[in-house]
Amino acid sequence: xSRQIISLKKRGEIWHFSFTSPNGERIRRSARTSDxxxxxxxxxxxxxxCWRVFxxxxxPDYSWQQAVVQWLEEKxxxxxxxxxLYGLRWxxxxxxxxxxxxxxxxxxxxxxxxxxxxGVKNRTINAILQQIxxxxxxxxxxxxxxxxxxxxxxPEPKRRVRWLSEYEEIRLLEELPxxxxxxxxxxxLTGLRMSNITQLKWSQIDLPKKQAWVNSxxxxxxxxxxxxxxxxxxxxxxxxxxxxxxxxxxYKGKPVRIANTKAFRSALKRAGIKDFRFHDLRHTWATRxxxxxxxxxxxxxxxxxxxxxxxxxxxxxxxEHLHSHANNVQLFDTKLAQCQKAKNLTNH
Numbered sequence: 001x002s003r004q005i006i007s008l009k010k011r012g013e014i015w016h017f018s019f020t021s022p023n024g025e026r027i028r029r030s031a032r033t034s035d036x037x038x039x040x041x042x043x044x045x046x047x048x049x050c051w052r053v054f055x056x057x058x059x060p061d062y063s064w065q066q067a068v069v070q071w072l073e074e075k076x077x078x079x080x081x082x083x084x085l086y087g088l089r090w091x092x093x094x095x096x097x098x099x100x101x102x103x104x105x106x107x108x109x110x111x112x113x114x115x116x117x118x119g120v121k122n123r124t125i126n127a128i129l130q131q132i133x134x135x136x137x138x139x140x141x142x143x144x145x146x147x148x149x150x151x152x153x154x155p156e157p158k159r160r161v162r163w164l165s166e167y168e169e170i171r172l173l174e175e176l177p178x179x180x181x182x183x184x185x186x187x188x189l190t191g192l193r194m195s196n197i198t199q200l201k202w203s204q205i206d207l208p209k210k211q212a213w214v215n216s217x218x219x220x221x222x223x224x225x226x227x228x229x230x231x232x233x234x235x236x237x238x239x240x241x242x243x244x245x246x247x248x249x250x251y252k253g254k255p256v257r258i259a260n261t262k263a264f265r266s267a268l269k270r271a272g273i274k275d276f277r278f279h280d281l282r283h284t285w286a287t288r289x290x291x292x293x294x295x296x297x298x299x300x301x302x303x304x305x306x307x308x309x310x311x312x313x314x315x316x317x318x319x320e321h322l323h324s325h326a327n328n329v330q331l332f333d334t335k336l337a338q339c340q341k342a343k344n345l346t347n348h
Contacts, residue, residue: 005019005020005047006018006019006040006043006044006047007019008036008039008040008043010036013034014030014031014032014033014034015030015031015033015034015035015036015038015039016028016029016030016031016039017029017031017039017040017042017043017046019043019046019047021047021050021051021054022050022051022054022055023050023054025050027046027047027050029042029043029046031043032097049061059143059144060144061099061100061101062099062100062139062144062145063097063098063099063100064091064095064096064097064098064099064100064103064135065092065096065097066144067100067135067136067138067139067144068088068135070138070142071134071135071138074138076217081195082258083127084131087127087128087131088131090115090128091111091128091131091132094107094110094111094114095107095111095132100136100139100144100145101145101146103132103136103149104149105149105150105151108129108132108149108151111128111129111132112125112128112129112154115128121156122154122155122156123156125154126153126154126156129151129153130153132151133148133151136148136149158313161283161287161313161314162275162276162277162280162283163280163283163284163286163287163288164188164273164276164280164281164284168271168273169188169284171271171272171273172184172267172268172271172273173185174271175266175267175268175270175271176263176264176267177263177267179249179250179251179252179256180259180261180263180264180267182236182239182240182249183197183198183249183256183259184259184264184281185232185236186233186236186237186249187259187278187281187282187285188281188284188285188288189229189230189232189233189236189285190212190227190229190233190285191282191285191286191289191302191303192214192227192282193220193279193282194258194259194260194278194279195218196214196218196219196225197249197259198249198255198256198257198258198259199218199247199255200212200247200248200249201246201247201248202245202246202247202248203246205229205237205248207234207237210228210229210230210234211226211227211228211229212227212229212237213225213226213227214227214304219304220304221304221305221306223304223306225304228302259278260277260278264278282303283314286299286303286311286314287314289302289314290314296308296311296312296314299311299314
């Protein structure tokens with residue numbers, strides 16, 4: 001290929017290339033190498049791919065990076081998920097320069113083993129594998145990829161359900177900074193996820209009807225969620241009036257972006273509360289519902305869960321339906337006393 005078609009420029013130690021594709025689009029890329037010949041080979045390969053796509057009608061060989069960018073454009077709210085973004089950045093060193101059709105089971109197994117070397121739990125490894133699968137399945141939907149390779153997840157222990165006792169709640173609220181108190185109260189009262197609380201806007205609240213709602217693009221399931229507000233939740237909302245024209249929860253006049261901060265964790269420590277995360281406030285809300293007799297199907301609708309299995313982890317916390325059977329087992333000394341009493345009555 002003529003070198004005149006491709007322009008090479010060195011920025012620092014790394015070569016960059018650019019060319020005009022057959023369809024007139026200007027392409028600019030980093031070759032990610034300090035070797036000029038390697039940079040030219042990569043540029044030539046990219047140009048040839050563009051030529052085959054435009055002239056022969058072949059499907060482009062989309063890259064992992066292109067798929068990630070496209071997915072984030074379709075799911076803009078995920079850009080605020082710091083754990084997810086960390087996972088994508090971590091994956092970039094293994095998949096950043098890979099074409100989608102180069103990502104096979106062997107490569108995924110290698111990535112899995114590399115993550116395991118960090119000494120993390122199976123749940124963390126599975127989260128990375130899940131991110132790979134989500135992106136590849138989206139690529140299949142876009143017709144960028146024929147099929148997603150099978151991904152085998154690692155076994156995980158059943159997730160524990162951790163909730164606040166009444167005493168822990170009181171202690172936590174005593175230790176929290178003022179701007180976090182209404183957020184934590186609202187989480188306990190509504191069961192909303194942290195992002196749905198911090199992003200809550202006045203336009204999503206209807207006080208006369210005592211309800212709020214989570215828009216479909218902001219919910220985890222992709223469905224809109226109606227949120228009934230009890231009197232205490234409304235008190236929390238009213239306490240935030242006049243602090244911001246759009247967002248409900250603020251700090252120093254600006255919207256709160258994240259509540260699971262160092263200040264939150266420090267308050268937990270001062271309160272003597274261990275093994276607790278912000279998301280456990282949602283478990284606290286669900287647990288109290290179950291213990292108060294709220295049916296599972298109602299709790300599922302209130303919590304916006306799409307799968308019944310997710311709600312059933314709280315089912316064992318409700319024992320009201322078992323009370324009638326509890327008396328089936330008694331101590332022998334109790335029965336002996338009853339027999340003795342009956343005998344005495346007979347003798348009289």
